[in-house]
Amino acid sequence: MVSPPVRRRLGGLRALAFGARLALFGGRNSAIRTSLTAVGVGLGVAMLLFAASVPTVRNHRDQRIHQRIDVNLSDRAITRSDHTVLVRDIDTVFRGEKIRGRMVQPEGPAAPLPPGVLRYPRPGEMVVSPALHKLLNAPGNGLLRERLAHPIAGEIGDAGLLAPGEHVFYLVANHMAPDAGPTRRLDHFGKTYPRKPLPPELLLLCIAGIVVLLVPVGAFIAAAVRFGGERRDRRLAALRLVGANRGMTATIAAGEVALSTLAGTALGVVLFMTGRQFAGTVELQGLGVFPQDLTPQPLLAALVVVAVLSLSLGITQLSMHKVAVEPLGVVRKSGSTSRRLWWRIALPLLGLILLRLSVRSPADLHGTSGVVLLLIGMLSLLVGVTAVLPWAVERLTRLLGGFGPLPWQLAVRGLQLNGEATSRSVNGIAVAVAGAVALQTLLTGLAHNPVDSTARGAYGPSASTRVAVARLDDGGTRGAAYAPVLATTPGVQRAVEFRELSMSPLNGGFPQTVLIADCAHLRLLAQLPSCSDGDAFLTAPPGTDTRHDLTTWAAGMKLRMDMYGPRWTVPHIAATVRATPAYPAAVSSERTLLATPEAAGHTAIAHAVSTVGLTYATGFEDVEDHIRTAAARLDPAFSVEFPGKSQGNPALDGVRRALLAGVTAVLVLIAASMLLGALEQVRERARVLSVLVAFGTPRRTLATSVFLQSVLPVGLGLLVAESIGTALGSSLLDLVGIPAPRNWSTLLAIAGIGATVSLGVTLLTLPALWRSTRPQGLRHE
Template identity: 45%
Template sequence: MRPPQSVRDLTMGLRFAVTGGREGWVRLLLTALGVGLGVALLLLTTALPHALEVRHDREQSRSDFTYDYKPVAPADDTLVIADVDTTYRGKDVRGRVVMPEGERAPLPPGVAAFPAAGDMVVSPALKELLDSPGGALLRDRLPYRITGTITESGLIGSRELAYYAGSDALADRVNPPYVARITRFGTPNPTKESTDPVLLLLVLVVFVVLLMPVAVFIAAAVRFGGERRDRRLAALRLVGSDSRMTRRIAAGEALAGALLGLVFGTGFFLLGRQVAGSVEVLGVSVFPSYLDPTPALAALVAVAVPAAAVLVTLLALRGVVIEPLGVMRTARPSRRRLWWRLLLPLAGLAMLYPMIGQGHDGGGFNEYLVVGGVMLLLIGVTALLPWVVESVVGRLGPGGVAWQLAVRRLQLSSGTAARMVNGIAVAVAGAIALQMLFAGVQGDYTKTTGYDLTRAQMRVSVPTGTSVDRATAKVRATAGVGRAVGLADGYAGDTRRDPEHGTEVTLGSCAALREVAVLPSCHDGDSFALLGSPGDTDTPKLVRAGRTVYLDPSYQGEARNLEIALTVPHGVRQARTRHDLTGTERAGLLLTPGALPANAAPAFQGVVYVVLDRTVTDAAEHVRNTAAAMDPLASVDTFAATESSKKFTSIRTGLFVGAACVLALIGASLLVSQLEQLRERRKLLSSLVAFGTRRRTLSLSVLWQTAIPIALGLLLASVVGVTLGAVLLRMSAATVRVDWASVLAMTGIGAGVVLAVTLLSLPPLLRLMRPEGLRTE
């Protein structure tokens, strides 16, 4: 059975694309390269859901935290495990110390056998770091012998720093959740958290904003070689094809480039997947096996890209009259109409308007309306930009030779110039809107910690059995420590067991106690009563001279505590509270070492607050090493002025990673598009040079041809981006505030990418100006 005429026309176009000689092959390869870059990023996007799911599953499968405070008796299937996470030069290091208590103790995922006491198994990235000169300080902190490697099943990323160290002295230090006795790894009863509407909105907008530039670039790539294609189509009309047949043949040529682009894109994706296993972007890394595209989404890409190539070509030729003696596009075209171009952003606003004021307590967002509205607004940029460029360049006045060459070229092909910058305009508009949304809702997901970073930047827990004074002296002697303050915290109740009333007890030297209270005068042996807020009724009852209280009282269901009796000294004086080193106001009993009974020291947990000397390199790392030398299980905290929600931070990190990929695509695609434009004008450039035009003038004209459309595109992107950002903020019930610094930063990044592409295209431009460019085949 003979195929339909439309299929035969498309097939003929495919043959023309692959049998068009050297010129045809260059055109086909440029189209395939542009499409392939977009396809690779689309495939990467389709693989993201699987990658996130695998990372989540790996994290859940190795979970060892327990919040069940009921004691677990040692048995043949129990494991004592301690959390010893640390940080090294801004990178998180996941650490666990383990002690199996029987032959059936659960093995951590990715570990073949338990390390013996003094040994450890490490992730490949951590081994690489420890073996490098840059890991010397961390090597001092982990005095274990490396005897094995954690395999992929026990890690969430290829560059994750993690280790399991063996110990034989954890049984007496069980203190959930930091040191726990467990019988299995993994979350036993995982619960699905409810999705925050605003975070869901952020995720949806991030995906749309990152994917829209990719779609725009693919649509532009299939139209490479437009002017030469028009001449070929006129020749087809000369030999007898009608206008419909000619357009279908042109669509077949675009289809060939799209199909080859799918092959290139698959190759780029497979290559990028392997590279992804060895790099880390903003602290996020993956294994190549994570990047496995969802079959349904990959199939959608395979079908959508060729279909889009055919549709874009047919739509582009819809208003073009192709005759045997030429293409009517070379005549003065009719002015572009504005009314229908405004319908797209207005329709987008209409879709988003019903959701204004929702989010948090206002309800959820309709996912389809969000995606559709944001897409229409961003597509509106691509529809409005050609009209803006045409309107502006048609009114530009005379100037130098380079300016006139650039302006005349833009007046003749404003659509081509707009297509080149459409993608970056869409990316900048989306980025501005997202920056406004992130800045507007950040306050809901970021809270102030209350830490005064001028008084302390780190906190070191003092090991059990070590006096606070001795620990403070060690920390104070550490390189990079400007000041150290040691305090010990305890708790006292009115009875030995199940006390009805209780209060805090703080132990420290006079200098240390002055960090938490305003003291009248102080000498060793003194004690002070520190009354809390008016609602604190327990402290006045307990902190009375001669009153007996009990340190470390026991509660029902807990193991027996120390229950040490303490008589409040008769010379106790009242002090006035002040914000302590963590920003809180304390209450209770303040004691100097001389006022504490000898047997009461174990009831206190010591803490050393550290002020760093910022002029010393790696000051914080030296403090962590000192703490680890005192006790491998010592906890070290670094203070920060603010603390952000983990989900909010992960979404923002995902945006930055995705934006880095999209910017790389933008730069590569712009470069390919620029080279294709220069290749089409090779004969014209060579003719101008032959008539005496200076190369510098031609180079400057090319720069103007790029700078004028990109300036107009960035201006339009700023308007649309600010509008979209304001609507998204109103949808989230947040205050509408334009973050002008972000707007300028996004437009600056977009302009920087274009400038870099222009500079990279100058060497090929100079080669194209040679006399050989006049030769015609």
């Protein structure tokens, strides 16, 4: 005799199995519904598996960074041997693309090899990354080929690259001076050091990015499991007619959704494995990964499967509470009662309150309680978008219905009848847009933060000209003047040559700069009253007077060249003069010393860096690349700086590119969600559309109504999303004490993206719309 609890359990299992059979063998409509749900869940699962691979990607990237460190971070001195190599940085930039370059000179047959390099080529040859090789061979890149005019002897392997699209090269030389400042001797590549905690601003950005990227995926999956809900509810009513009770119908619905979810999970794994193979050929926002790096952590992968299944079952059960499935039909509880606003507004308000209480100071971001409250607050704000949007759509349709042209009335009536389904399809893009606006607000605020900005003021003769500084540490062995050659570069108006040397106080104070040149060149750097060999002058910073202030520099003061060089005595200073604003090397916040060769002395000249100050026209095409190329032709070790341009924050730039890549992928996913939702609505209304065409309604009118039915909720969703997203971004910036910027162009751009997505979805649903309006659609059983 089977006990009642066991009987109930077996009955529940049989109901689940029956729901699964209905999903597979319930007819054509069931197969379409199951396929749509599986595709939607599969796309969401694939996205979550990519997200679960982020820790592995980061670990592998950190390992590659550690393995190719080419700086001696230890205190021991490295002497020359057969196991050493000389290394010097020769990085460059081409049309905004950074290129990592190293000049290397092995000092013996057993010299260590950089990661990814199998052997050293002959002097004068170089090995390049595959992406740089492709860039060099691309048409229109003659300036880069001229700059890196060295024979290519091989390519760098994956072990020496941070991403497939990274541009790296190693140039082998045989004339490197081991005592030159930037040149260093190594006996191995690589160094492991403990990971440093992120600054509060970047930690906040990472937390916000995780929430913003994952919540729209959850909204997408929640919408996918409700595809075809109306037909499923009518079929459950038929089951009630043959004797099924309410609990059994809910269990049958759960079994149907569970099978669709499991099929979608399997499809998501297939999509992830397929997309993983092409990861090396795709870049989002300049960010790429190797296929082997995209390996989800086992715990996170299992959590994805459990979370997706739990979410689908939970959404199904919640949706069943809003529908009374009776033997003679389906009654929707939301059809006659108006949605209440108070609890929908309470969600974003609760989120704002929690954000205010979560972090009292930026240091609280490293605490567990602060991060938990921050996550709950962000989730409340973003989920509040999905709560407010259905109420807004309902109010809009009530206000706009009953008047207007026929396409407008059809669209509004369709929203009134299927407002819930429409809101589900738009919720995803609304949440994604709210998150994107919050991230953009946060990124803009951090980018304009003085702490994160390393840009210096641009000093130039006019708005149409700027300045550049080319430096070469040649160890005092300069054989020819560089300024006359650089002066002939296209776009360059003037070139002034001098020697530059950093001086440090003996007590370890702040280093100072000495510029060494003859009187003719010093007159181009500053407004000198008179000058003869042996004179020295101080420059007054911009905005200060030219009083003779010798608190920093005083005749007879003992300084040290660089950090560990020989001592140097400050010469007699003739006067304090006004620096020429055209040359930023002479214009700084400190009082720079200008010295003639006799005043500086031979030792100082030998330790100084050859420097050329350039004035160039901004309107000349690729002028910066022309300057870099001309300097590299003189010597590959030449470094060129453009002080008027912001250098940015590398850590912030890396996080920004990763987040923008994630937002791009999420928006593509949400566009797919809207397309699936639109196709489902066209399929649900096929018989109604066929009747309208049969009575003479033009198809153009129906297409316009479908477009309006997509644009209206999307426009309303964008308005709600941009309001909540701006509030979220401003609140996050307030946590770290940064004022929120006003970025109207971003809001308009995101609104344009929403309109473009609506138009694209409408165009893609037109074939299904034409098929649904055929006379065969009038047939009904």
